[in-house]
Amino acid sequence: MSKEGNILEQQSYLQSELLHFGLLEKAREILADLGEKAALSYIKFSYHLLSKVYHPDLNRDNSLRANREMKRLNRLIDLISRLDNAEIVEAIRSGMIITTDSRRRILVVEDEPDLLELYHGVLETEGYRVFSASDGEEGLTVFRLFHPELVFTDVLMPKLNGIEMVQIIRSEKPYTKIIYLTGFLGMEGLRLKLNDEVKRHQYRLLSKPFKISEMLSEIETYLSGASSDSQFVKGLRSMGM
Template identity: 40%
Template sequence: MSQLEQDLRYLGVLEKARQITAELGPEAAIRYIRHAYRLLSKVYHPDLHQENRRAAEEGQRRLNALKQRLDATSDEELGSFLQTSARSRAGRPRVLIVEDEICLADNLGDLLIMEGHQVATAPDGLAGLRLHMSFRPELVISDILMPIMDGVEMVRALRQRDPEIKVIFISGFFGTHSIQNSLMQELVRFGYPRLAKPFRPSQLLELVRRELGG
């Protein structure tokens, strides 16, 4: 693993930068990366963490060292790395996660990335519809109850684009009356698998492999 890749992983931006590169090009991804450093440097400012000042100072020290390396890396070098990195992932199965619990979406994304998938995330059904156009996932993992547009509405719209779309529904409310009324017809008619929260990572991975034919 190169030092640049280590730095981007430390910033927590590598996978998103790869996605942005594939969708919008390296210039947009470079802006995202450099903005992420500025934001984190404010988050770790020691004056904001008197009770955890030592940890904040260590974080700030690592960020300062990272900034020196990034400043020494030209946009051309960074763009070339991102394009190469994005191409190296081009043949991997694409999974779209639509989930309004950001921490859960990130955790599921990390899990699937470790399994070798390309991953994109969206916080609601409408955002999922928009991202589907550019990302073109082979599988959608979607929550049910979300703001703006719920998962059932989103999947109905997705079927108009792709009648054979593969979907795994996840929710903590499968036993409720409203979920049963809106979802059970979809499950019966189209055979969509479902997982009740909380679930074990192995349960999700088993369903993903089954749906993708792995």
């Protein structure tokens, strides 16, 4: 990858992580009102505040989540230290996709951090431009910023589940392609809603666990417009639909 391409990747990742920690929109407000220096100070100061919020010693009842967030926060500050101020400011300012980037855009929404990291890494390696979110509310925010053509989302998630998120996305961008990911759904009402979603709107569904090769094949055929519903049917059958 060229140096310029690497910088764009880093800026994209920076945007995604600032969104995750709830810093991006406020940084943009400060940038518009007070200028670059103030926005940079806000980002760097916020790291020190959040490092106290997520410190495992202060979250003994939820140490696993705290450790994960702390590691993610440390990766963020490491990236910030490697970018110069102009590159950070550009990442804050740029709310839309980079028009010169011709890669297919995919949003992955998954509340399991390890799975989110796996899906993101695999799809990025395959040449897609990938954005990620850890729940439905964050997914909706990222979608509105980057307008991906495919949303690859879990169903059961906190704050806003996958079906609720997709219903909002469909009202705004009705031709967005959707692949639902699901394991066991204990609630009959949710199974019926998912059944209606995939049948009425011809969305795809992958039933966990699935092979990465199956995931990649499904995404490729779906984005190309080819007719391939093997995993779609498999997913429905595995849920008794």
